[in-house]
Amino acid sequence: MRKKFKLAVLVSGQGSNLQALIDNIKLGKLKTRIEVVLSDNFKANAINIALENNIPAVSLERSGFSSRKEFEGKMLKILEGYTPDLIVLAGFMRVLSKNFIKTFPRKIINIHPALLPAFPGLDSQNQALEYGVKISGATVHFVDEGVDTGPIIIQKAVRVKDNDSRDSLAARILKLEHKILTEAIELIRKEKIIITGRQVKYKK
Numbered sequence: 001m002r003k004k005f006k007l008a009v010l011v012s013g014q015g016s017n018l019q020a021l022i023d024n025i026k027l028g029k030l031k032t033r034i035e036v037v038l039s040d041n042f043k044a045n046a047i048n049i050a051l052e053n054n055i056p057a058v059s060l061e062r063s064g065f066s067s068r069k070e071f072e073g074k075m076l077k078i079l080e081g082y083t084p085d086l087i088v089l090a091g092f093m094r095v096l097s098k099n100f101i102k103t104f105p106r107k108i109i110n111i112h113p114a115l116l117p118a119f120p121g122l123d124s125q126n127q128a129l130e131y132g133v134k135i136s137g138a139t140v141h142f143v144d145e146g147v148d149t150g151p152i153i154i155q156k157a158v159r160v161k162d163n164d165s166r167d168s169l170a171a172r173i174l175k176l177e178h179k180i181l182t183e184a185i186e187l188i189r190k191e192k193i194i195i196t197g198r199q200v201k202y203k204k
């Protein structure tokens, strides 16, 4: 029997992407198991979502450690204990170090609320509104050493409306995020992608 594909999910906030993953696992759309949820924020609602679903959850605040190295060292130790096949950054608002990333080569993906390479970093929805783009969207990409620069796995677009606020645009983008994060994980689980340089292509 094929072994279960194991996820570790890193979060910082409300956890709607985590909830979507859990829902999609229950619906059979995502054939993985979430082994652990790791948060860098004690107050993250995502932690409650994990616990309500009987998923082990750990909170580690950066302020509790004397250096980034020590903080990431602890995260790595926890993650390695769960031997994840894939680490999913689902609203994780922290940039990971080169050392962290090279521990899990091409095994970390991130969901970002814009059509990269436009509007990387923080509050991308506001960046998009202020720039005046007519289309924005969501991107799932592999994590590399830059900020939101890794090879793109999936993108989907939404129209930006004249009367959009940051929140109305963010809500429409989140709906896409909830779909494409599951799609990207399934492509990886089924070994349906080929990465060449920074290009990700789908196998037939």
Ligand code: GAR
Pocket: 012, 013, 014, 015, 016, 017, 018, 046, 090, 091, 092, 093, 111, 112, 113, 121, 122, 123, 124, 174, 177
């Ligand atoms: C999502 O929009 C996600 O794309 C974004 O944070 C939100 C988390 O929502 N992530 C980033 O901006 C990372 N740079 P959630 O906690 O409800 O999943």
